[in-house]
Amino acid sequence: MRAAAPILRLAGIRKSYGAVEALKGIDLAVDAGEVVAVCGDNGAGKSTLIRVAAGALEPSAGAVEFEGEPIALGSPLDALRAGIATIYQDLALAPRLTIWQNVFIGAELKNRLGLLDKRRMRVNAARYLARLRIELSDVNRAVERLSGGQRQAVAIARALHWEARLVIMDEPTAALGVTESARVLDLIRSLRDGGTAVVLISHNMADIVAVATRVAVLKTGVKIYDAPLGDLTADDLAHMIMTGTPPAPRA
Amino acid sequence: MARDENLPTLRAWLRPTWWRRSMPQTQTAYVALAFAALVIVVWMLAPVFMTPRNLLNISKNFSFIAVMSLGETLVIISGGIDLSVGSVCALTAVVTMMLMRFFSATAVVNVPGATIVLAAILALALASLIGFVNGLLIAGLRLSPFVTTLGMLSIARGMTYVLTQGRAQYPVGPDIALFTRLTNGAVLGLPPQLVYLLVIAIIMALALRQLVWGRHLYAVGGNMQAAALTGVRVPRILISVYTLSGVAAGFSGVLIAGWLGAAPANLASGYELRVIAAAVIGGANLAGGVGGAAGAVIGAALIEVIRNGFVLIGANTYWEEVFVGVVIVLAMLVDQIRTRRLF
Numbered sequence: 001m002r003a004a005a006p007i008l009r010l011a012g013i014r015k016s017y018g019a020v021e022a023l024k025g026i027d028l029a030v031d032a033g034e035v036v037a038v039c040g041d042n043g044a045g046k047s048t049l050i051r052v053a054a055g056a057l058e059p060s061a062g063a064v065e066f067e068g069e070p071i072a073l074g075s076p077l078d079a080l081r082a083g084i085a086t087i088y089q090d091l092a093l094a095p096r097l098t099i100w101q102n103v104f105i106g107a108e109l110k111n112r113l114g115l116l117d118k119r120r121m122r123v124n125a126a127r128y129l130a131r132l133r134i135e136l137s138d139v140n141r142a143v144e145r146l147s148g149g150q151r152q153a154v155a156i157a158r159a160l161h162w163e164a165r166l167v168i169m170d171e172p173t174a175a176l177g178v179t180e181s182a183r184v185l186d187l188i189r190s191l192r193d194g195g196t197a198v199v200l201i202s203h204n205m206a207d208i209v210a211v212a213t214r215v216a217v218l219k220t221g222v223k224i225y226d227a228p229l230g231d232l233t234a235d236d237l238a239h240m241i242m243t244g245t246p247p248a249p250r251a
Numbered sequence: 252m253a254r255d256e257n258l259p260t261l262r263a264w265l266r267p268t269w270w271r272r273s274m275p276q277t278q279t280a281y282v283a284l285a286f287a288a289l290v291i292v293v294w295m296l297a298p299v300f301m302t303p304r305n306l307l308n309i310s311k312n313f314s315f316i317a318v319m320s321l322g323e324t325l326v327i328i329s330g331g332i333d334l335s336v337g338s339v340c341a342l343t344a345v346v347t348m349m350l351m352r353f354f355s356a357t358a359v360v361n362v363p364g365a366t367i368v369l370a371a372i373l374a375l376a377l378a379s380l381i382g383f384v385n386g387l388l389i390a391g392l393r394l395s396p397f398v399t400t401l402g403m404l405s406i407a408r409g410m411t412y413v414l415t416q417g418r419a420q421y422p423v424g425p426d427i428a429l430f431t432r433l434t435n436g437a438v439l440g441l442p443p444q445l446v447y448l449l450v451i452a453i454i455m456a457l458a459l460r461q462l463v464w465g466r467h468l469y470a471v472g473g474n475m476q477a478a479a480l481t482g483v484r485v486p487r488i489l490i491s492v493y494t495l496s497g498v499a500a501g502f503s504g505v506l507i508a509g510w511l512g513a514a515p516a517n518l519a520s521g522y523e524l525r526v527i528a529a530a531v532i533g534g535a536n537l538a539g540g541v542g543g544a545a546g547a548v549i550g551a552a553l554i555e556v557i558r559n560g561f562v563l564i565g566a567n568t569y570w571e572e573v574f575v576g577v578v579i580v581l582a583m584l585v586d587q588i589r590t591r592r593l594f
Binding site: 076077080081092093094095096097101102104105106107108110115116158162 | 462466472478536538540
């Protein structure tokens with residue numbers, strides 16, 4: 001499986017805020033087509049780690065490699081241009097703009113005259129959503145009229161437009177009901193099946209067990225576990241997060 | 252994968268029917284309907300309303316406000332507000348008059364038309380500089396648009412009084428006739444201010460709809476953080492709209508001075524509220540991300556028809572302000588009802 005270089009490799013990442021060391025040398029590698037769940041209790045360092053990978057935070061020490069090449073992520077835009085799209089909890093969508101307008105914010109398509117090519121943007125937005133197997137009957141609808149799950153789809157469609165090879169999702173189901181959560185998990189599977197690497201931050205152990213191919217557990221800035229999901233259950237994960245000890249191998 | 256099977260449905264998405272198009276257009280449609288209804292009511296109550304003379308009068312009166320409203324609408328789309336437009340309008344008007352007098356005493360006077368053209372260009376440069384400073388303070392130092400432009404309202408009005416010592420300024424020199432023709436004559440039988448307004452509105456509508464700049468402006472107003480995250484140059488967009496608002500206010504000032512044949516120091520006092528009201532009635536949303544050129548023009552026209560209607564009908568004109576206020580609130584209500592889909 002790991003023939004080529006991983007899509008993303010974080011090596012020895014440290015981050016200090018004054019005297020507090022939030023990350024104490026974290027290594028993490030993510031391959032294409034993998035869904036890596038990063039979990040841990042509040043204060044474990046998940047958000048800090050993710051913000052480093054997203055280009056929103058510069059690490060105090062350590063290296064970031066993208067597709068085998070060292071990369072300096074000075075800003076989220078650098079990361080996006082490189083192929084790392086981060087879908088934040090607040091989704092960073094413009095509610096009063098339409099679906100297609102949101103998909104193409106900052107990356108508008110132009111025709112030969114340099115004018116906006118709205119037709120192509122509408123068609124492509126619909127295609128991205130179709131690729132995610134999402135049924136949104138009208139790409140001209142304002143995002144504020146969409147459900148939480150549909151909004152996630154719009155955010156992911158934007159990542160597809162930027163040709164992201166790694167999508168980082170921060171608590172994508174936190175604000176959603178059961179049906180909507182299931183939809184978002186389907187979206188994550190669609191991304192994975194399309195060869196996109198996904199890093200998933202979640203407090204919801206059931207979600208992790210449902211979609212992750214690998215799990216990394218952080219505790220007080222240290223990675224205490226990193227292995228394929230295998231037959232780990234939600235209870236095993238919760239136990240590990242609370243106690244900091246990996247589950248005993250099963251007979 | 253299943254892409255091609257989806258194409259028929261995709262086709263259906265290409266051309267949205269008008270009531271399904273993006274928000275600004277629909278709000279404008281509602282206001283246009285209200286405007287048409289108002290025109291019919293006023294016409295029925297006062298038949299003199301539809302005479303060419305009265306329509307000419309209305310179109311002159313509302314053009315000044317509408318030009319400023321176009322600039323204001325850009326600022327409101329960005330999620331900001333520009334309270335300095337009335338003062339910038341006055342300052343530009345008096346500076347134009349003073350420069351005209353200045354140039355009339357120099358060699359420039361020998362070139363036909365040069366005194367007014369130079370004076371107007373320099374005064375408009377000043378107006379754009381004021382707008383630019385507004386934008387720089389708001390985008391660069393992240394000051395609140397309300398407070399920044401409130402300060403500029405006071406500064407520009409104060410400068411107007413300082414420069415003029417409170418005295419009205421008049422056009423001077425050989426180009427007075429040209430100035431009057433450009434601002435108060437007739438272009439194809441239409442008042443020039445209306446022609447300028449329509450040209451500016453069409454350019455603005457095209458820029459908002461067809462240029463990346465327009466798309467970015469709506470994105471900045473819709474969610475500034477999201478726009479910045481995907482590489483929209485937010486400060487540049489903000490500075491551009493405040494600068495354009497300054498220029499629009501200044502241009503309106505030059506037009507008013509030409510129409511009045513003078514630039515009093517208290518010119519356009521309190522206009523900022525009428526300008527903002529016109530933009531809001533036309534569908535610009537103070538929360539940002541929504542608005543358009545047609546809305547600003549129709550909003551300004553609607554207010555003027557109310558004013559004119561009160562006069563023609565012979566109603567107590569003190570009620571006019573109350574009525575305009577009710578229309579503002581109604582416009583917001585319609586906007587709310589539409590976006591929440593209450594019906």
